[in-house]
Amino acid sequence: MADLIEVMRAKGMRVTAARRRIIAALTHLGHATPDAVAAAVATDGGPDLPSSTIYRSLDALEELGFVSHTHLDHRAPTYHLAAHADHVHLVCLGCGAIDQMPSAAAQDLVALMQRERGFRADVTHMAIHGWCVDCEAAR
Amino acid sequence: MADLIEVMRAKGMRVTAARRRIIAALTHLGHATPDAVAAAVATDGGPDLPSSTIYRSLDALEELGFVSHTHLDHRAPTYHLAAHADHVHLVCLGCGAIDQMPSAAAQDLVALMQRERGFRADVTHMAIHGWCVDCEAAR
DNA sequence: TTGAATGCAAAAAATTTGCATATTG
DNA sequence: CAATATGCAAATTTTTTGCATTCAA
Numbered sequence: 215m216a217d218l219i220e221v222m223r224a225k226g227m228r229v230t231a232a233r234r235r236i237i238a239a240l241t242h243l244g245h246a247t248p249d250a251v252a253a254a255v256a257t258d259g260g261p262d263l264p265s266s267t268i269y270r271s272l273d274a275l276e277e278l279g280f281v282s283h284t285h286l287d288h289r290a291p292t293y294h295l296a297a298h299a300d301h302v303h304l305v306c307l308g309c310g311a312i313d314q315m316p317s318a319a320a321q322d323l324v325a326l327m328q329r330e331r332g333f334r335a336d337v338t339h340m341a342i343h344g345w346c347v348d349c350e351a352a353r
Numbered sequence: 354m355a356d357l358i359e360v361m362r363a364k365g366m367r368v369t370a371a372r373r374r375i376i377a378a379l380t381h382l383g384h385a386t387p388d389a390v391a392a393a394v395a396t397d398g399g400p401d402l403p404s405s406t407i408y409r410s411l412d413a414l415e416e417l418g419f420v421s422h423t424h425l426d427h428r429a430p431t432y433h434l435a436a437h438a439d440h441v442h443l444v445c446l447g448c449g450a451i452d453q454m455p456s457a458a459a460q461d462l463v464a465l466m467q468r469e470r471g472f473r474a475d476v477t478h479m480a481i482h483g484w485c486v487d488c489e490a491a492r
Numbered sequence: 493t494t495g496a497a498t499g500c501a502a503a504a505a506a507t508t509t510g511c512a513t514a515t516t517g
Numbered sequence: 518c519a520a521t522a523t524g525c526a527a528a529t530t531t532t533t534t535g536c537a538t539t540c541a542a
Contacts, residue, residue: 228516228521248506264524269507271522285424289506289532304472313470322461323481331452332486333443342462342479347471367496367541387531403499408532410497428507428531 218280218297225278232263236271240281240295245339247290248272284341286312300338308349357419357436364417371402375410379420379434384478386429387411423480425451439477447488 218237222229232255239254240246246254248268256262272293275281283293286305302320304313320337327333357376361368378393379385385393387407395401411432414420422432425444441459443452459476466472484492 223517226517226521230515230522232523264526265506266508266525267523274522285430288430291424291427304466304470304474306472307475313472315466315470319465320459320462323459326458327443327454327481327483330458331443331454332489333445333452333483334489335443335481335483336446337481337483340481342466342474342476344466344472344474344476350471350473362542365496365542369497369541371498403501404531405500405533406498413497 221280222278227274227278231260232267233271233275235260235263236268237275237280237295240293240298244298245286245292245294247292249290251293282336282339284339286341294339296338298339302337302340302342304346305341305343306346306349307343308345308352311346313346360417360419366413366417370399371406372410372414374399374402375407376414376419376434379432379437383437384425384431384433386431388429390432421475421478423478425480433478435477437478441476441479441481443485444480444482445485445488446482447484447491450485452485 219229222233235255235258236251238258239251243250243254248265251272252263252265252268255268272281272283276283276293280296281293282296283291284303286292286303287310300317301314302317304315306312317337317340320335320340324335324337327335358368361372374394374397375390377397378390382389382393387404390411391402391404391407394407411420411422415422415432419435420432421435422430423442425431425442426449439456440453441456443454445451456476456479459474459479463474463476466474
């Protein structure tokens with residue numbers, strides 16, 4: 215996190231209280247929707263943050279590369295720190311359960327995309343939808 | 354599509370004009386946001402469909418398994434017919450370009466998830482984010 | 493006939509924007 | 518001091534819901 219602060223400054227981006235609190239919330243939550251981030255910072259002792267600040271901060275941090283997001287469920291974008299242990303999400307379409315596997319599981323796919331398309335994929339936190347053992351059995 | 358109609362009836366689901374038009378729009382468009390579907394049906398000669406009907410129909414068709422959706426970009430869910438040629442989407446975080454590769458490219462990953470977690474993944478139309486050759490070169 | 497879907501209007505969510513003010517570097 | 522970010526209010530955009538009416542089977 216110390217380096218995150220460094221990079222923010224290096225990029226001319228300001229290290230404000232709001233951003234520190236949002237980063238702290240993400241660190242603590244792991245993954246969170248903008249709404250969940252708002253709820254989290256609301257309980258850290260500081261004043262509530264308007265949603266505009268939440269959105270703008272997440273965007274800024276994402277542009278910087280320290281935060282990214284995926285769509286785990288139907289509607290909400292889920293943000294997380296890039297430094298957060300990287301894994302892919304196995305989202306069950308039946309019960310909604312979310313399992314994880316190390317991103318390395320996708321290394322062959324990544325290599326293939328690189329080789330055939332010159333595409334440098336970021337499969338960190340990628341969401342893969344399907345059916346978990348239990349729901350699959352029930353079908 | 355004939356079988357789609359059959360299955361709809363078999364499931365006790367009704368084959369209405371609205372649904373036929375929405376299916377036709379998806380067939381024609383390939384991928385489309387609810388908004389794009391609305392725009393498409395608005396030009397097929399019939400009356401405009403209220404967004405509530407668009408949403409409810411897409412949900413119903415998705416539940417049936419004939420339609421599914423992914424999140425290609427930041428905000429909009431993109432729907433497509435399950436029968437639509439299956440591929441994974443390579444979405445560039447830089448320029449937004451969307452390339453495709455056959456879903457088979459992910460077969461190793463699918464096998465791994467199956468083997469280690471009993472998870473039956475549907476990688477059809479899965480979105481993979483990253484950087485295309487050009488944007489990567491520009492970084 | 494009768495349950496399923498539609499259409500419409502209104503409500504609820506989610507996200508974005510403008511602008512004056514406060515803060516950071 | 519100058520540029521950047523915040524806070525707040527308002528506007529957009531997107532999605533959902535209730536309910537009377539219509540339609541498919």
